[in-house]
Structures are given as structure tokens and as C-alpha cells.
Amino acid sequence: MxxxxxxxxxxxxxxxxxxxxxxxxxxxxxxxxxxxxxxxxxxxxxxxxxxxxxxxxxxxxxxxxxxxxxxxxxxxxxxxxxxxxxxxxxxxxxxxxxxxxxxxxxxxxxxxxxxxxxxxxxxxxxxxxxxxxxxxxxxxxxxxxxxxxxxxxxxxxxxxxxxxxxxxxxxYYSAYAFAYNSRAVAEADVPASWNDLLDPKWKGRMGVVNAGAGGTVQGLAAFQEQVMGGDYWAGLAAQGPRFFDTTSVQLEALARGEIEIATAGFNSTYGAQKSGAPIKLVVPQEGVSGTFxxxxxxxxxxxxxxxxxxxxxxxxxxxxxxxxxxxxxxARTDIEQVPTGEYRLPKADDATFVVYTPEEAEQHGADVVRRWNETFGFNG
Incomplete structure (x- = not known):
């Protein structure tokens, strides 16, 4: 019809x-x-x-x-x-x-x-x-x-x-991980973990969406602190990342090679890859963050x-x-999580999937954004 x-x-x-x-x-x-x-x-x-x-x-x-x-x-x-x-x-x-x-x-x-x-x-x-x-x-x-x-x-x-x-x-849940420009990054240099993003070779070559831009990136910031440790933000900030207010503009910059690595929403980034952009995603070893x-x-x-x-x-x-x-x-955990093209995301009940709950957003969201801004020296 x-x-x-x-x-x-x-x-x-x-x-x-x-x-x-x-x-x-x-x-x-x-x-x-x-x-x-x-x-x-x-x-x-x-x-x-x-x-x-x-x-x-x-x-x-x-x-x-x-x-x-x-x-x-x-x-x-x-x-x-x-x-x-x-x-x-x-x-x-x-x-x-x-x-x-x-x-x-x-x-x-x-x-x-x-x-x-x-x-x-x-x-x-x-x-x-x-x-x-x-x-x-x-x-x-x-x-x-x-x-x-x-x-x-x-x-x-x-x-x-x-x-x-x-x-x-x-x-269903939105998943957040990171991606890279497949033309600019050699296969031998492709990062496999969140810790790999702290390698000095990525200094000045990375893009992030600021934590106050929305719930998904706020959830990502909370995930990084919770899973990777309290000093992870400082390590990422030391890389001198370029800040973005929206994921769409960040993706355009990544596709053009203006940045080579970017924290990224899985669905939107996969859509860009399917549309022909030279972008590939990574499902990090330590897991991915999720929002509702x-x-x-x-x-x-x-x-x-x-x-x-x-x-x-x-x-x-x-x-x-x-x-x-x-x-x-x-959202259902009683059925298989089918692959997203070449990628396999965790199921909602897997330990490597860390969801940012409504309670966390309500109780701690403003504090997460405030402290992230201080750590990264971001003034909005």
C-alpha cells in the first residue's frame, strides 16, 4: 500500500x-x-x-x-x-x-x-x-x-x-561508541578500545560532542567515568579534541577528514557509512553506553x-x-540481537552494555555536564 x-x-x-x-x-x-x-x-x-x-x-x-x-x-x-x-x-x-x-x-x-x-x-x-x-x-x-x-x-x-x-x-536503546575515517586512519592504527583513544598519536585529531548537547552524550560521559575510571575525562581532554554541538556536524567533519576519530552514535554513524561516507565504527572491548x-x-x-x-x-x-x-x-532480551552490517552490538542485558537510566539523568545529569565542562575547559 x-x-x-x-x-x-x-x-x-x-x-x-x-x-x-x-x-x-x-x-x-x-x-x-x-x-x-x-x-x-x-x-x-x-x-x-x-x-x-x-x-x-x-x-x-x-x-x-x-x-x-x-x-x-x-x-x-x-x-x-x-x-x-x-x-x-x-x-x-x-x-x-x-x-x-x-x-x-x-x-x-x-x-x-x-x-x-x-x-x-x-x-x-x-x-x-x-x-x-x-x-x-x-x-x-x-x-x-x-x-x-x-x-x-x-x-x-x-x-x-x-x-x-x-x-x-x-x-530500543541508542548505542554510543566511536568511529574513524577509514581513508585517514591506517588499518594498523585502528583503535580497539576506549583506552586506545588516549594514545598521544590522536592528539588534535579527535572530535567529541559536548556532554551538555543531549541525553546520549551525557550518558556517554557518565559511562566513561563509571567504566573507564575517574581520570578518563582528563586523559581525553589532554588530547585537545575539537568540540561539536551536534552529532550531524561532527559526522560531516569526520567524513571530510577534518577529524580522524570521533565518539559517535552508532545508528546515525552506520547510516552515514551505508550512504558512502568513508567512516567505520568500533565496538570497544570495554563496552558501549546506551540511552533510552x-x-x-x-x-x-x-x-x-x-x-x-x-x-x-x-x-x-x-x-x-x-x-x-x-x-x-x-529492548527485548529473549531474542537474538542481529548484527548491524559487519558489527555486532551487545544485547541489552549484556554486561558490556551500560544504559544511562532516567533516575541517573534526573539526579546526576546536571552535575555530570558541569564537571565535564570543567575538565575539558568547555564554555559552551
Whole structure:
């Protein structure tokens, strides 16, 4: 079925064009099938009596029929490319049309609350990358309890997944590690661990996003201090890194060779690599940091079969594994974490995955940013 395409696709293509222009060209990986199939083979889909994907029940016949006569209106704080890919894959597997609105989580939160306050909320599902904002949406009645997913019992028994009695859930986690310019860094010099970034040869050749720029980089700073030790920041600061306010600008600089090593969000960086940028990622020996992506059904979504089907699909085996194929870490730990291309990220319950919890963000976030700024001499 046709899916509504909004400006999110144009933004994703523009970002890819900028990266390719900066690094001298390149092409996305080719092959048969859709873009999503090149990332992860389509699972078996049986819709003869409801919707069964890869042997797992996603919807009964009544919900599936109603959803195919409906349209999903999805507001998301995920990256543009990820939002587009996820919507495409959902349509391919379910036959349900999607209308995507994508913007940064803080602005998304403002819009959702404004629409809800005026009684004009259009989004049936909202995905947001800040757990504290998600809590606020639940408190304001924007998120409403939804416990009808076939996987609900699995989610309820998994740590850090079900929140506010089912008003919202962890859909998947963003992972943060580091990357390098594959044209500028010789294979023999590729770092394998966080400690390798402290080698003097990287002095003046590294880029970092400042810890106050958002929850993912704040979580990374907390991870570095917790896992690598209290003096790790000082060692990294001594390398004289170049500071960035956004990951997108940092990625452009890495692709152009203006920096050679960069701390990096896995999903967005993998997307740049797939688009032809000369960038490769590293899954460090000591582990990766993680932050939450939260998702909930809205008060408007209670009347939308398509929204309910999307909720079911997100936590199905198919939905979780497609998120993993993009470079996220699935919330479900009872299924395999499929590789992200050539990379294998840890599962959410692995010791090498350290998630930055909402409690840590609320209680210690401001202090983490303040001390990071002091250590790095960053004035914002």
C-alpha cells in the first residue's frame, strides 16, 4: 500500500548528499530488493488469519483488517533516516500506510503538548528520546496505558522496558561508541578500545560532542567515568579534541577528514557509512553506553487500529530485529540481537552494555555536564 512521505525523506537525502560531497563521492550498497531488505532480509509474513511475522503473532484478523483501513500518524524524535526506514519496513510487513513527523525530542514534546492542550492531537504513537519528557507525557495524559501487545508479558518481565503501568515502553536503546575515517586512519592504527583513544598519536585529531548537547552524550560521559575510571575525562581532554554541538556536524567533519576519530552514535554513524561516507565504527572491548528511546500510544491513538498495530509490531521479533539492523539495541532480551552490517552490538542485558537510566539523568545529569565542562575547559 502507498505510504505518505513527508519532508523527512528529503532531509535524509540532503544529509547523505552533504556527506558524499564532503568525502568525494561513493554509492549506497546495491543489491536486489528494497533498501530495508538490503539491511535485513524480510521475514516470513502470513496474513491469512491475522498477522503472523516470523512465526510470531502480531495482530488478530480484526485488528489487522481495521488497521489496513486506517493510517498510522507517527511523531518521532528518532533520526530522519531511521524514521523513514522504520516506517517503510512497517508498511512492507503490514500493508499499513504511515505518515511521519520527525523533529528533535524537545520540539516534538512542545508540539505534542500544544496539540493535546488544544484538543487537536493527531499523533497516534509518539516516540521520544528523553525519558524525562516521556514521563511528562504520561503525567499529562498524552500517553495512555496500552497492554494489549502480544508481547506484553515478555516486556513486563524485562528490566527497564515497561513504565508508568504500561503508559509507555522502551522501544530500543541508542548505542554510543566511536568511529574513524577509514581513508585517514591506517588499518594498523585502528583503535580497539576506549583506552586506545588516549594514545598521544590522536592528539588534535579527535572530535567529541559536548556532554551538555543531549541525553546520549551525557550518558556517554557518565559511562566513561563509571567504566573507564575517574581520570578518563582528563586523559581525553589532554588530547585537545575539537568540540561539536551536534552529532550531524561532527559526522560531516569526520567524513571530510577534518577529524580522524570521533565518539559517535552508532545508528546515525552506520547510516552515514551505508550512504558512502568513508567512516567505520568500533565496538570497544570495554563496552558501549546506551540511552533510552521511549514510545507510547496516545489518547488519540486509542481510536486508531493502525497505531495499535504499530505498537504491537515495534516489540515483535520482526520490529526489534529491524531496529537492531539499523544500529540500535533491542529492548527485548529473549531474542537474538542481529548484527548491524559487519558489527555486532551487545544485547541489552549484556554486561558490556551500560544504559544511562532516567533516575541517573534526573539526579546526576546536571552535575555530570558541569564537571565535564570543567575538565575539558568547555564554555559552551
Amino acid at each position: 502507498k505510504r505518505t512521505r513527508l519532508s523527512v525523506l528529503g532531509a535524509a537525502l540532503a544529509a547523505c548528499s552533504l556527506l558524499l560531497a564532503g568525502c568525494g563521492g561513493g554509492a549506497a550498497e546495491g543489491g536486489a530488493g528494497s533498501v530495508t531488505e538490503q539491511m535485513l532480509a524480510m521475514p516470513p509474513v502470513d496474513d491469512t488469519a491475522g498477522l503472523v511475522i516470523d512465526g510470531e503473532q502480531v495482530a488478530d484478523a480484526e485488528l489487522l483488517e481495521a488497521a489496513r483501513g486506517d493510517k498510522l500518524v507517527w511523531f518521532t524524535g528518532s533520526g530522519s533516516e531511521s524514521a523513514e526506514l522504520t516506517a517503510d519496513r512497517f508498511t512492507e510487513e503490514t500493508g499499513v500506510e504511515v505518515e511521519v513527523t520527525r523533529m528533535p525530542s524537545s520540539k516534538l514534546n512542545e508540539r505534542v503538548l500544544s496539540e493535546a492542550g488544544a484538543g487537536r492531537l493527531s499523533a497516534g504513537v509518539v516516540t521520544i528520546t528523553d525519558p524525562l519528557l516521556a514521563e511528562g507525557l504520561a503525567e499529562q495524559g498524552v500517553y495512555v496505558p496500552y497492554t494489549e501487545m502480544p508481547t506484553h508479558d515478555v516486556l513486563a518481565g524485562t528490566e527497564n522496558v515497561t513504565w508508568a503501568d504500561g503508559a509507555f515502553y522502551t522501544s 528511546n521511549m514510545q507510547g500510544l496516545t489518547s488519540a491513538g486509542q481510536q486508531s487500529p493502525a497505531a495499535k498495530l504499530f505498537m504491537n509490531w515495534t516489540w515483535s521479533k520482526a520490529g526489534q530485529q529491524f531496529a537492531a539492523a539499523q544500529g540500535f539495541i533491542g
